[in-house]
Amino acid sequence: MSVSLRFAASGAISALALLAGLPAPAVAQDSATIAAAERVRDAAMADNIALDYVTQLTTRFGPRPAGSSHETAAAEWAAGYLREHGFRNVRIQEFPLVGWERGEESAAIVGANPQRLVVAALGHSPGTPEGGIEAEVVRFTSLEDFQAVPDGSLAGKIAYVDAGQMVPMQTGAGYGPLTRIRGAGPGVAGQKGALAFIMRSAGSDEHRMPHTGTTRYVNGVVPVPAFALSAPDADQLSRLIGYGEPVRIHLSSTAHTYQTTSRNVIGDLPGRTRPEEIIVLGSHMDSWDLGTGAIDDGAGGAITIGAARAIADQGRTARTIRVILYGSEEVAQPTNTGNGGGAYLRSLSPEDLANHVFTGESDFGADRVYALQLPAGAQTGTFADAANRVLYPIGVLRSSEPETEGGADIGPIVQAGVPVFGLMQDGLRYFDLHHTADDTLDKIDPEQLNQNVAAWAGLIWLAADSDVDFRALAPGKTAP
Template sequence: MRNHILPALGALLLGVSSVAVTAAPAVAASPAAQSPDAVAQALAAKALASDLPMQIVTDLTTELGPRLAGTAAEKRAADWAKARLEKLGFENVRLEPFTMAGWLRGEEKAEITGPTPQPLVVTALGTSVATPPEGIEAEVVIFKRYADLLDAPAGSLKGKIALVAEQTVRVQDGSGYGAAGQIRRSGASEAAKRGAVAYMIRSLGTHDHRFPHTGSQTYQDGVTKIPAAALSPPDVEQIERLAAKGHTVKVKLKLTPSNPGTVTSQNVIAEVKGREKPDEIILIGAHLDSWDLGTGAIDDGAGVAIVTTAAKLIRDLPQRPKRTIRVVLFGAEEYGLLGAKAYAEAHKAEMDKHILATEADFGQGPVYAFNTRVADPKHPSIVRIQNALTPLGIYRGDNAASGGPDIGPMMQLGVPVVNLALEGSDYFDTHHTPDDTIDRIERKRINQTAAAYVTFTYLAAELDGDYRQKLVAEGQGTATGSN
């Protein structure tokens, strides 16, 4: 769905741009004479007019392309990001490597062999094992809902291919995808427990185009590993129509992924050092890796551009904010938040110095709500941040934020988090597909998001505030995301 924007979204953006740009004053040579709120307003205006978000996401997706975790392509992207961040004037720019199990996509082919031969559009799910060299040919058993697969008795799928045809619901905040995530992540092992020789799903997407969505899946210990793949929505519906006519549908599936063993990924880190409290950290993140079907523009080149732009605009102020701003471009997010877990472990000793954290990993925006997870959601500085965000069309949300996928491991260690909630009605049209390319990015949308992030980041770094609470002890849950 090229350039798909809801009418209300378009109206919001048009209104935001005209109000925020004309109302915001320039940053004075001596910002000490200005209130933090005025500085934040001027920064937002600069972000709305900036070329930098489009430059960064265009360069990343054009010069680097796909960035599959643990590959040479991801390492080239990390080196590129390090050089770019250094050129932009950030401090303490560095790579923090970690190891992971590698996985490489191979040949992918599927076809209906009965009742009438016809090709299918398929892709392997991340970490899937290979089929035998000749492929697997078997009868397909269709489950309208994932719950129906779970209700199937042991042995009922012996020698067959399980196909879950459940659709992903289009929701602004992405919760439809969150609800469907277990279909992809856990389904192969559940099918194997019931005797299946392969597992296929209707792609976890909200479009009706004939291309598939990839994504990671996890095998359960002690359960036979079977090949796992996603079919495009029209192909799943074709199989359903044949079955509805009373045919026994047979499919041949051939996947040849490989496992290169232990490989290396890395997080890329850069900072804007605080002038008064340099040991206190406001962390803004995105993830640098991407799946290999597209070029990772929506997921998550946009996020890389957003947080880099926000930090760069603050770095260029005549006077820096009190606290340090740390930009983290996480590696291997798509394989299960591996970079996030490595970061939380490596920086465990300074988690009490992480004042607030958030991530941009839900496309280009715009931002429509400000959600928190802090001890006092009515803290004066939180109120001031919300007041500064309101002219951008952003309303106050709840106090149940997750911070973003890569922020989850930090949140579990007690770090307070926020979400700048991104418009996601069209995010899963392109997420993890060949259509995740730069032509999906719209300047007005990504710039509004950059304006929201720079507003939040500057005020969080400049205003005093202690937001910590015992998040784990209070049992407030774990982060969910779009990996």
């Protein structure tokens, strides 16, 4: 029987009160809908499909760089996995890509204090000339200081930016300032005349495991070879430079790009009464090459597949639930055509896009969900009350902050007008592991993984078996 959300109006507790730890309110509501969402939530807490998926994915295929044979094989396998678990209309959407292979890399301080350094080439960085590069290092403590030096003033030098260690935060907010350096650094180095670029890796750990990550193309190329330096090695190099004598480094890399394709894997659980209305659950298939891509982002695919399956085990919802495992999330491209989210958006007609009613993305590891952010205009009201009622018992609190962006995968359809939600995960240790050789299956806590699945399943049941129009709830524009 179709059951829509028809909740009686009531005084909702404020998000601030919830965040202060006050108990969840009693809300008059459609008991059948809430009861079904609670059953889905509880079943998901005890299911192992998410762990099964991420275990098989990372064990069978290991790292899955965008456009690589590993990503291709993983996508084919994942399509079969979706079919085996009851998804319909399963298809693979292919799109062109400039791929990148790391090859071999090395770094060392040379001269009076010779010692090896642990580095990782940054994504889409070109290789060095045969025999490598040897030059004096010039250190900067911020991107702004680096940008301020005259063009051409670093000719024959290696530019080094050490902006200090990332501060761990639950939200991961400390990552953004360092990714600015990683993205812009090689381009600035080329502008200033440097032979190469190195940076303290963008992570919160203190291990000799540098964090790789993509750089930014400038006029169709990444201008100079670029490397991330592990935190202890960054400390060592900065101390040595601090003694006031010139420091020379030798860098070598055989990294290179090539033409290839990436792919999105798409599977549906068709809606019962309004199958044209689609809720997209997003994550990405590709990963960096140093680890096995367990937390970034095998876990995200596991969470969304597990949530969809938990819902299907309880029955069909009114709306269609679509799981998309996007390709090529991790890499920059010479143009804006290489991202899986962009490829998916380009495949939609205006009518198809208008029928996308809700979306969310899981791409922040597998540690517990602690907060729910709903679209602007939907943070309070009957749907928010219902979501709070279902998610509060598993430790998920309603936030007063709206979700407005999503992630890189669903970002294109969000920018095109699809309402977005966020189930916020605890990111305190995420950047200890992210983009490193330490991103492996053993870092996933099965209990926290299942709590993620339960949160997604409970929320999506409420949205998919309702007639809530999230677009209509968006606040109107203020008159001039």
